[in-house]
Amino acid sequence: MTGVLAVLLALTGTVPAVAQDNVIDEVVWVVGDEAILKSDVENERLNAQYEGRRFDGDPYCVIPEELAVQKLFLHQAEIDSIEVSDQEVLQQVETRISWLTEQIGSKEKLEEYYNKTSTQIREMLRENIRDGLTVQEMQKKIVGDIKLTPAEVRNYFSKLPQDSIPFVPTQVEVQIITREPKIKxxxxxxxxxxxxxxxxxxxxxxxxxxxxxxxxxxxxxxxxxxxxxxxxxxxxxxxxxxxxxxxxxxxxxxxxxxxxxxxxxxxxxxxxxxxxxxxxxxxxKPRVDEKEIEAELNKLDTLANDIRKGKVTFDEAATWVSQDKDTRNNHGLLANPQTSTSRFEMQQLAGLISQEVAKTVEGMQIGEVSKPFTMINAKGKEVCAIVKLKNRIDGHKATISEDYQRLKDIVTANRSEEKLQKWIVEKQKNTYVRINPSWRKCDFKYPGWIK
Missing domain, CATH: 3.10.50.40 (Chitinase A; domain 3)
Structure with a gap:
């Protein structure tokens, strides 16, 4: 159903006779001049089901309100000329398709589940993902740059009850040396x-x-x-x-x-x-000969023994021997792109760096140097590596001295959420909203929808 027909149905309860034969959906909300269809809600519910998401309330109340809030952000994004790149959208569509196919079992089962062709599913995801990325950019603009002082962070957590202070899982700091086997x-x-x-x-x-x-x-x-x-x-x-x-x-x-x-x-x-x-x-990608892999593993084994005997330090070896250009100038120390620190939770280490690195580090002692192993690096190449466990911080209640950046991020997130909620409430006041009577019996997060 086109947007025009959807709005006509929402406002009048009917559509022009020439279109009635094609009406297979129902308008449940109208926000501004944008309609939210029952099928939109169902699609979101199906996605949530496969993601294992649980709703804090009735999904048929929570989902349309979330879509309505999204419409507010998208309308402002259009006014402010906020755009996202086609490449980013396409990459996320393919990632999403692959994940859904893996979860459901096959391309055919995916089509059956959504009752759509692969092309229609891609188009649906393309629009959803583009909207989602656009909303994120609009939210960043609304929130702006939030600057906090250490005193503000300390003050925030000094007022929290002890059972509300976040628990920080075990974290590790890891150094790595990698070598790429020679390709013939x-x-x-x-x-x-x-x-x-x-x-x-x-x-x-x-x-x-x-x-x-x-x-x-x-x-x-x-x-x-x-x-x-x-x-x-x-x-x-x-x-x-x-x-x-x-x-x-x-x-x-x-x-x-x-x-x-x-x-x-x-x-x-x-x-x-x-x-x-x-x-x-x-x-x-050229294939690496097994003999070349074995040769590099032997070289790294000799290097690891020299480090253990004190003939050379891991820092020196990483600087002069490692071929990992992202870490060798920092003595091989891995950086966490999510936190801009050198600390990783074990799950992060496996997901962001390598499962092989995480498995190797898990049983190591601080200061220990691993045996050589192979892994696939961020460029998709098979490389040989050794790692050193530089530090391990056991799981604990967050403290300002040990976890300042994490606590600062929490306060920043709270301030951001406060700004966004205030913006939504103000935007509601100046936006036309109509909700289908049968969809109004809800305890909405933002009560200003019904005027």
Whole structure:
């Protein structure tokens, strides 16, 4: 049902006769000139069911109110010209599709569950995810930059009852040294030849770039879309990749084979818009010979023994031996991107860095250096590594001295929520809202909906 028809139904209880045969939904709320349909609520309920979310109240009250609040933010975002990138939306859509398919069991079961085709599911998710990202950006603008002094943080927690002070799970600080096994020249030539063969097949009209990307590309994020990314800025790409795709001018031509830290690629231009480019690519990663892996593991084993004997420190070895460019200039110390500190909860270490690192660290003592092991790094490459447990902070009640940043984040989040709630209440006052009578019997979080 179109937005116009939905609003007509909400306001008059009927739609034009020519459209009545197509009415299969029900308008439950109208916020401004935007309708919230019963199907919108059902889709959100289904998503929540698979995510294991529990509602604090009746889902048929909580969900439409959440959607109504979202409409308020989206309306303001349109006024303020808030936009999000197509690439970010597409990446999250594919991640979401993969997760749902894995949870439900198969593509066919997913289609059956939603009673939609894969294309329709993607379109639904695309709109939902775009809206969600837009709301996040609008909220950031509303909240602004909240600055807190240490005194404000201390004052906040000094007033909390003891049983309300947050518990901090066990955290670790970890140093790492990684080495990339050498890739044989003949393997590199094999990969380059495979990509050149792809180019020849495309140029001869035997197949399309998209088909080959789906079949052979080792970039899981884009392979499902035929290698395609949405419009991307130069700063969002590695320099080597950007230099190639931003110099493409003819959509009918394929780039030469080129290398990045992820592997080897060919790329094809789709469209340019100002300082952004849309493209598709195929990534092939050279395979590492088992003998080369064994050789690097032996070198790291010798290095670990030298560190244990005091011949060299882990800090020195990380600086001069490690090939992990993100940590070697910091003596191998891993940084937590979520907290901007060097501390990781074990679950974070597994999810953000590597499950192999987390498993290795779990049973180690402070100061201990591990045996060498293999892992997949952030670039998707198999590397050899050793780690040192620099520190472990056992689980405890949060304190200002030990957990200041965590406590500051909590206070910041509370201040942000206060600002957003105040904004919602004010926005309600100046927004037309109509709720279907059968959907009004709710204890709403924001009582200003019904005027």
């Amino acid at each position: 020249e003949e393997e590199i030539e094999r990969v380059k030849k495979e990509l050149r063969d792809f180019t020849d097949r495309i140029n001869k009209g035997e197949t399309t770039f998209s088909t080959l990307a789906r079949m052979y590309s080792e970039d899981p994020g884009s392979a499902r879309r035929g290698g395609e990314y949405g419009f991307t800025g130069r700063g969002e790409l590695t320099p080597e990749f950007a230099n190639v795709v931003f110099n493409l001018t003819d959509p009918k031509k394929i780039s030469k084979v080129f290398e990045t830290e992820y592997g080897y690629h060919i790329a094809q231009l789709i469209e340019k818009r100002g300082d952004r480019v849309s493209y598709r690519h195929i990534l092939i």
